[in-house]
Amino acid sequence: xxxxxxxxxxxxxxxxxxxxxxxxxxxxxxxxxxxxxxxxxxxxxxxxxxxxxxxxxxxxxxxxxxxxxxxxxxxxxxxxxxxxxxxxxxxxxxxxxxxxxxxxxxxxxxxxxxxxxxxxxxxxxxxxxxxxxxxxxxxxxxxxxxxxxxxxxxxxxxxxxxxxxxxxxxxxxxxxxxxxxxxxxxxxxxxxxxxxxxxxxxxxxxxxxxxxxxxxxxxxxxxxxxxxxxxxxxxxxxxxxxxxxxxxxxxxxxxxxxxxxxxxxxxxxxxxxxxxxxxxxxxxxxxxxxx
Numbered sequence: 401x402x403x404x405x406x407x408x409x410x411x412x413x414x415x416x417x418x419x420x421x422x423x424x425x426x427x428x429x430x431x432x433x434x435x436x437x438x439x440x441x442x443x444x445x446x447x448x449x450x451x452x453x454x455x456x457x458x459x460x461x462x463x464x465x466x467x468x469x470x471x472x473x474x475x476x477x478x479x480x481x482x483x484x485x486x487x488x489x490x491x492x493x494x495x496x497x498x499x500x501x502x503x504x505x506x507x508x509x510x511x512x513x514x515x516x517x518x519x520x521x522x523x524x525x526x527x528x529x530x531x532x533x534x535x536x537x538x539x540x541x542x543x544x545x546x547x548x549x550x551x552x553x554x555x556x557x558x559x560x561x562x563x564x565x566x567x568x569x570x571x572x573x574x575x576x577x578x579x580x581x582x583x584x585x586x587x588x589x590x591x592x593x594x595x596x597x598x599x600x601x602x603x604x605x606x607x608x609x610x611x612x613x614x615x616x617x618x619x620x621x622x623x624x625x626x627x628x629x630x631x632x633x634x635x636x637x638x639x640x641x642x643x644x645x646x647x648x649x650x651x652x653x654x655x656x657x658x659x660x661x662x663x664x665x666x667x668x669x670x671x672x673x674x675x676x677x678x679x680x681x682x683x684x685x686x687x688x689x690x691x
Contacts, residue, residue, distance in 0.1 A: 401442030407595030421649030424453030431458035449475035475506035484523035568598035619685035630675035
């Protein structure tokens with residue numbers, strides 16, 4: 401597994417980050433098999449959230465064995481200082497650890513939510529307190545929607561976040577306005593050596609109302625190996641500033657993403673783009689979002 405430096409945090413993180421949203425609604429046996437598969441492949445960065453159903457509870461039993469060997473990140477979706485502080489502590493209890501390496505302000509997709517978090521008594525204050533008290537090593541921000549890169553650039557202007565988790569994919573960057581916002585975010589992050597991590601790299605489009613949802617993801621993912629490999633190779637090759645790609649929120653897609661990482665060096669971004677240009681019904685997943 402390739403690694404990249406996680407900005408000024410300094411951790412040499414695997415370029416695939418285990419997206420523990422995949423553990424939201426699975427039993428412990430399925431979770432255990434997936435976590436072991438990730439560890440065996442060399443993934444050393446796990447990303448979870450209090451809002452991901454039972455995911456923290458599924459990871460918790462592993463901490464006694466692996467806590468010193470992984471970079472552990474979680475998220476709070478609460479907007480006030482009091483509720484965010486409570487949720488951060490709940491996460492630690494559920495994860496069976498006394499600290500995480502990164503606490504992230506979750507799903508900050510518009511300026512209105514950013515205002516709430518950065519106001520006096522907002523959730524950012526709880527994250528700062530967690531870092532000061534040793535409950536978290538670093539503070540990040542996450543979000544998805546077409547506006548996320550621009551919102552995250554503004555977030556970096558307001559506070560010295562250590563990391564950003566934002567959507568990056570070939571289809572999204574095919575929109576000139578989105579590409580401009582994304583590259584502006586990458587430039588802003590580079591000025592402070594903040595890490596930038598990618599989500600939605602293998603998102604294909606929204607589910608249609610008349611089709612069965614074959615995966616636990618809220619969007620239809622790319623699931624054939626060639627386009628999955630191309631999607632991963634395109635992100636890693638086009639944006640070396642991106643320190644890692646979160647795996648999709650579905651345990652059954654992990655194997656394809658692991659294979660994609662192994663083969664990613666065999667494709668140039670241009671070759672990957674040609675593969676992805678041949679994918680039918682390939683669109684932004686943010687046209688429609690689950691409530």
